Amino acid sequence: MSADSRDETLATALGGIRQSRRAFLQTVAAVGGSLVVGFQLGGPTQAAAARAGKGAKPWSANAFIRIAPDGAVTLVVPYVEMGQGAYTSQAQLLAEELDVGLDQVKVEPAPPDETLYSHPVFGGQVTGGSASLPGSWATLRQAGADTRALLVAAAAKRWNAQPSELRTEHGQVIHTGNNQRLGYGELVAAAATLPAPAQKAPLKPLSEYKLVGHSVKRVDTPAKVNGTAKFGIDALPQGVRYAAVRATPVFDGKVAGVDQAPALAVRGVRQVVVLDDLVAVVADHTWAARKGLAALDIRWNEGANANVDTAALVAQCDAALEREGVVAVKVGDVAAARPAKRYEATFRQPMLAHATMEPINCTAHVTKDRCEVWVGCQVLGRAQKRASEASGLPLDKVIVHNHLLGGGFGRRLEADYVHQAVRIAKHVDAPVKVIWSREEDIQQDYFRYHNHSRVWVGTDREGMPVSFHHRVVGPAIMATFLPIFFKDGVDFDAVNGAAGPYDFANARVDFVRQEPPTGLHVGNWRGVGHTRNVFVVESVIDDLAQRAGIDPVEYRRRLLGKSPRSLAVMELAAQKAGWGRKLERGQGLGMSVQDGFGSFLATVAQVRVAPDGKYKVERVVCAIDCGVAVNPDIVKAQLMSGVVYGLSAVQYGRITVARGRIVESNFDTYPVLRMRDTPPVEVHIVPSTADPGGVGEPGTSGIFPAVTNAIFHATGKRVFDLPIDTELLKGGRHEA
Template sequence: MTKLLETRLSKLSRRAFLKAGAAAGGGFMIGWVPHAAKAGGDAVFAPDAFIRLDSTGKVAVVMPVIEMGQGTYTSLPMVIAEEMDLDMGNVTFEHSPAGNAYGNPMLGGVQITGGSNSIRGFYMPFRQAGATARRMLMTAAAQELGVEEGTLTTEPGFVVHVRSGRKTPYGELAQAASALSVPAGVALKDPSTFRIIGNSVKRLDTAKKVNGAAKFGIDVQIPGMKVAVVAASPVFGGTLTSVDEASALQVAGVRQIAKLGNAVAVIADHYWAARQGLDAAAPEFDDGPHASVSTADIVAALAKASEKQGAVAKSEGDAASVLAASSRKAEATYEQPFLAHATMEPINCTVHVKPDSCDIWVGTQVQGRAQAIAAEALGMQPEQVTIHNHLLGGGFGRRLEVDFIQQAALIARQSPDPVKVVWSREEDIQHDMYRPYYYDRISAALGEDDMPAAWTHRIVGSSIVARYFPDFMKDGVDPDAVDGAAENVYGIKNFFVDYVREEPPGIPTAFWRGVGPTRNIFVIESFLDELAALAGKDPIAYRRALLAGNSRALGVIDKAAEMSDWGTPLGPHRGRGVSFQHVFGTFMAQVAEVTVSERGEVHVDRVLAAVDCGLPINPDTIEAQLQSGIIFGITAVLHGEITLQDGRVEQSNFHDYEILRIDKSPKIEVAVIQSSEAPGGIGEPGTSGIIPAVANAVFAATGVRGRKLPFKAEDLRSR
């Protein structure tokens, strides 16, 4: 979800993009149509799709992306406040509606939150929006005061006449500014004058989350609303065969049974009644064609597929010939399991279907896609469907999917009342859209200088892009599946990466906090450690030699080494491991310190992360995101695994799909490297970097090379 969109969609011409935005009614970035909206009878200066200034001087920023814990509802308003010259205390935010006006220009105008692209995509458009609004307020003040605009400046919330010192509040200029034409080519601030960007700012959404006022999808309450719980076929592709409706309807509070092809929903006055009604309904299913599928079968198919030649993702030099002639080479296979998203907020969606319209209250990463799928399910036009977006209690890619929105629309269509559909945790884990199982074959040859002279990497797994963005498949290559693997960051002269698509029978796969880099960096950085060991070299020194001349890469590696006291002894059963990555536009190095008990249990004691993500907007948010991503990644390397037997997902809740607990969480230290480069992504790099760092630390502690995730204690006891 990163380079595939950036590369493909960046080819859109600027003119074509602006024409598309105008056709959609958005007028994105350029060609804004200012207007004086009304709020409680007061004029509101709305120069574009993003800024709403009222007569009190308060500015509401209409957010084109969705807040799911990543901090964008603070960082992006910081950008507006910087260029518009506002105090953060006068800035609020609101959700955007579905519409192309809020499409991410880095993603070709698609309205989507994902791929660590929120800041990257909207940094410059938001600077332009803020600067343009400031200029229009100054023009309005010049006209009101009868002075030359060049005699004016601003300070937070005011236009100031320099000679007289007279200050005019922004709010008093809202109506006059609304009558002006939007100027083009407004100059932006010199970054050396920034007073907000680059400083840690308290999050604007924290207070309401703490006091309970913040509204997530699951908090929705609509007059007359009913609650539905769902049971879908335990086997993907199965169908509903029978329901004991009479027994279910005898449960107090149960109002209705809604049947779908592969599921049944019990609609009731409240969740507990619906839950009891579903138990009484005792639905039965025909398992369908995938009833015998098991993880072992899937892995065997992937292993067999890995013996085939794949679609070429990158070919430089002649890796095959160098490997064939080499006497010093290494080969390995790596496996990574299916993973569930397990977001803190269970899947939910509230829908009210009326004769000629539909309202949907939901937390989604794709408002436009949600609107379209609901309209299709209900036989309506998209403009008949209104999406009321809410904060997300975790997304990680799960809410890029719209399966649950389609399901909720089909259920609500059968009810005269609004219906909130809530999945149980068991339904969530056993009917997720999973991170694919991947099987990698990788090999390398060492030259006389002990550096990799050749490198081949075959990636085998499901293609999410073929389903989600089919037009982005090129010559059989899924660009996301090879993201992070096909870039040759270490500059190896003979370099080859190919991809074999192998779909697991019936199992839906989806993006999981940056699928490509999250899984590819584990393989690459683990195998590079294997080569360093084969060469008898220190892992950090080995990477430094390969990255010579790359100042940003060396900067983060050296900082992580310094933070971790790299090279000093740790004691028995302990080890350090390092990883480096340049993905999502961000450079990062991580060092993990682990202890492995005699029983083979791994405890991550400390993580040191050095990050150069370009210009840091809000350093506090960057640190928080890395902490979150690191915890998410440690969960994956130590616990994360979805397995199937008899066509059924075996895990069902947090007792057997374990999340890293607070007493097992490491101390995490983050160093943010100051940079003037364009902002990079930060939501996903923490996850992709920690997995190989832990794996390499386990090797340092035990001598056991973990090539299959998650790590099992029994595999480490034999060291």
């Protein structure tokens, strides 16, 4: 039985899984002769869902352990691997409690099924929000322990022994008295017939863990090194053709006309597909398709957005700052506070693109009764739905093969490229691989939109806050992407982290919704709400400290009494960075502190600024308390990755608009950080026994204010608008 048909059989057999655990195990025992255990992977946001007024869904399994008669262990999870190490950490959790080697566990992404594999909080097959590991921590270990207990019980029955006389090791049950051994595969049939234990099996103490908490080798590395790993761009179904595409460059524009002859004259070009908003050239190979597309003179109906530019978008957001927002956070009474001094600052952050290493791509084949898609996507169920919409076929006629992702960063939380590929494939009598050029990738992105903030702070005579008011202006992405996080006019992601981890007696955060023009698509960007708000809050705290004449670390220390984990990471980062030491002329250290995704992070940047305004980030030090670090190497890699991604944005990132078009088109106009400019990044992990938090996103947001605060301490110039403008840094004090 193939993996696809086996999963279809499993889904049918389980029927939504509203059964007792005993009935569930009996039901799936016959599937392929394997023992199959289903369980629910949750998320770290159950409390957030409750605050949003939405209860979690009724219990249903969305992950499965299969143990075959030959002893092979397969973990089917609803999460995808996009470089973040999800497969490895999930395998570690299971292998630890199941008592098998990491080399004995194979991880498979679940096939598309929004019902069977739905996230209990997000409500779909979503990999994002740094939620995979926190959502698996408790249930995946427990599923491993319970499955191990069933196998032990099966062996005890066969040997007429007590379970207490048996132990497990590397996929075997061993009788401690006579050293008899049975492999797990030999026990699966018997285990599936046993009654479920009345109580959960006990978990190992953390002190006995051999895999969890250790830097084991990643399970996806060998295939990526030897070239056998399959990304979406590697899909090669038989008879595949290649398409180069150009969608309307003007937001919400349409195709007005095109002469197809120049493209058809190019050797290897098979056809030109003209749709209402795009033109695609289909050929025998990519070069012919691109050459044919370049030969075309496409005429566009530019529509109502032809005169939109960045200045107009910024002006709209500035105007929104003058409006009262919907209250998202309220502590005490800001209006009733009687400060001795008042502080006000306005921040502007630009649009940003994702610029993933693997450009957007999707391969599709559409026939009259079937649609098949090969892609790398963070939202597999949505990809299937978009393919169904585009093909006009029901969901059960749409097959999606999900592959590894060459970078997600939130871009592949959308499925627009799947919809587009299927629309094109409907006009091609063969599978067609649509690969976007880098220009198309950047200009047709789902951008992080303009975000503006204004902060008012009232301070006492010593300069400490007595009131904190933050107004956030931006789009409500969650209103359409994950409505559970949008309520009463507040986008919970947009205001996430908008008051920081600090103990303010009186605080208010309000949200003013400002959407982009129709056709200018916006979406999630790595770090989501924190990338907007941590920069603002930490810049303000640093500015207040300077105005009060208090060391920035000491100032934060006085505000973190109710967040001991935040305080601890700040102290560690400061120590490791040598905070307080005498610096050279033009050097500065900048601190930022944040909590989010269940983790606590402090970031220190060391920056050197020259009198001409040019600067260099010389060193970055991070200290994180992410609870149990399941794989410390992955934690470090993710923080380093986040720092590099954030540095690209804070130094260069800006998407601009002219005549309704995105101006930037490739890495020459939308630069990313090069290896030669990447500073050393140190990561220090605070030992913890708390449940794991997310690590994929915090590093990105933490570096923004760490760099700009360091620039201030080197030059006396405060950065309020991003990316950093070196012209504004000229003529600073540049003192030692």
